[in-house]
Amino acid sequence: xxxxxxxxxxxxxxxxxxxxxxxxxxxxxxxxxxxxxxxxxxxxxxxxxxxxxxxxxxxxxxxxxxxxxxxxxxxxxxxxxxxxxxxxxxxxxxxxxxxxxxxxxxxxxxxxxxxxxxxxxxxxxxxxxxxxxxxxxxxxxxxxxxxxxxxxxxxxxxxxxx
Numbered sequence: 808x809x810x811x812x813x814x815x816x817x818x819x820x821x822x823x824x825x826x827x828x829x830x831x832x833x834x835x836x837x838x839x840x841x842x843x844x845x846x847x848x849x850x851x852x853x854x855x856x857x858x859x860x861x862x863x864x865x866x867x868x869x870x871x872x873x874x875x876x877x878x879x880x881x882x883x884x885x886x887x888x889x890x891x892x893x894x895x896x897x898x899x900x901x902x903x904x905x906x907x908x909x910x911x912x913x914x915x916x917x918x919x920x921x922x923x924x925x926x927x928x929x930x931x932x933x934x935x936x937x938x939x940x941x942x943x944x945x946x947x948x949x950x951x952x953x954x955x956x957x958x959x960x961x962x963x964x965x966x967x968x969x
Contacts, residue, residue: 839880839883839884839951839952839953842950842951842952842960844921844948844949844950845921846867846872846947846948847867848921849921849925849946849948850864850865850866850867850946850948852921852922852925853865853925853938853946853964856925856929856938857938857939860939862939862941863941863944865943865944865945865946865966866944866945866946867945867946867947868945868946868947868967869947870903870904870905870947871903871905871945871946871947871965871966871967872947872948872949873903873947874899874900874902874903874947874963874965875947875948875949875963875964875965876947876949876951876963877893877899878890878892878893878899878912878914878949878963878965879914879949879950879951879961879962879963880949880951880961881893882914882916882951882961882963883951883952883953883956883960883961884953886953886955886956886957886958887916888914888915888916888958888961889914890912890914896910896912900965900967903965905967908942908967908968908969909940909942909943909967909968910965910966910967910968911937911938911940911943911965911966911967912937912963912964912965912966913928913934913937913938913962913963913964913966914961914962914963914964915927915928915934915961915962916956916958916959916960916961916962917958917959917960918960918962919960921948921950924950924962928964937964937966938964938966940966940968942968943966943967943968944967944968944969945966945967945968945969946964946965946966946967947964947965947966948962948963948964948965949962949963950962950963
């Protein structure tokens with residue numbers, strides 16, 4: 808079984824690296840592993856939290872998942888957290904089709920589970936404020952593992968209004 812896991816991990820690294828490139832900032836990046844995340848469950852948890860504060864629910868948006876995946880991957884490959892690694896937030900949101908609408912982004916690293924990262928965001932005043940913006944209706948979330956880094960797992964939550 809360990810041989811299968813090792814082979815699967817090697818394949819995922821190879822596939823991930825094959826898809827990377829073109830960015831002079833990210834070309835010397837650390838290997839990353841794509842991670843399967845239950846985005847629907849994550850959106851439901853965020854919606855429950857928003858409901859506790861009298862706010863409406865959020866739904867998953869595939870464009871925002873791509874934006875979150877891009878930023879989580881960029882941070883993982885760099886081995887550090889930054890809202891600017893993959894370009895400015897405004898430019899990344901415009902590229903995702905959410906130009907001048909209400910939008911926010913939460914990043915984190917090191918949490919092993921979504922519940923852990925959500926708990927961190929709740930106690931961080933700025934991240935909490937982002938999740939509780941009344942105008943938000945759509946979300947995308949992603950996690951990317953970078954085993955060779957200090958943090959091991961990187962998270963991105965991108966939220967936008969309609």
